[in-house]
Amino acid sequence: DARVTQTPRDKVTEMGQEVTMRCQPILGHNTVFWYRQTMMQGLELLAYFRNRAPLDDSGMPKDRFSAEMPDATLATLKIQPSEPRDSAVYFCASGLAGTGGADYGYTFGSGTRLTVV
Amino acid sequence: KNQVEQSPQSLIILEGKNCTLQCNYTVSPFSNLRWYKQDTGRGPVSLTIMTFSENTKSNGRYTATLDADTKQSSLHITASQLSDSASYICVVSPGGFKTIFGAGTRLFVKA
Secondary structure (H helix, E strand, O other): OOOOEEEOOEEEEOOOOOEEEEEEOOOOOOEEEEEEEEOOOEEEEEEEEEOOEEEEOOOOOOOOEEEEEEEOOEEEEEEOOOOHHHOEEEEEEEEEEOHHHOEEEEEEOOOEEEEEO | OOOEEEEOOEEEEEOOOOEEEEEEEOOOOOOEEEEEEEOOOOOOEEEEEEEOOOOEEEEOOEEEEEEOOOOEEEEEEOOOOHHHOEEEEEEEEEEOOEEEEOOOEEEEEEO
């Protein structure tokens, strides 16, 4: 089965350090999403890309978070500087969007569990 | 305000029994509604997706219903198994890949 691959699986870092999370979307998918999940807030959409272009990053704290797709096989989410409140599980998902906004569903990765101490 | 509310918050049932999870939403406009299953430590996995014109969709022992008039959806699980223990998340989209997530229902299936 095709899958979305996220690395690292777990990350523990000290406050103030830079954190980079990586995602390899499913080959052929043209849309990539970044989500954050916490016990308090549930799942929140941070950003999403269509054909590598950012379409919406309104859910992302702009001062410290940045998301990019340097190529079609890699999406990155960076936090600099990291803070304890950033501790969460970060999920990447990829999907295939058709013409006219048709949505054929999307697949989640297993997530990166980030702990900032 | 666009919201998705799920009930109950958690549920314990015996293996082999049926159960129904509820999802009420106030999202407008409405494009589609998805149910996801999320096992502990894993990403959500799609169970069903329904558009405005669909009122029922099945995936094995999972059957989702949608009433777009009352803005309610349910997920019915038949003959529950231990592996059904997970969080079930209702997600509503107003379109364009925008998504509003419910907080989920935590289901525990006991032997």
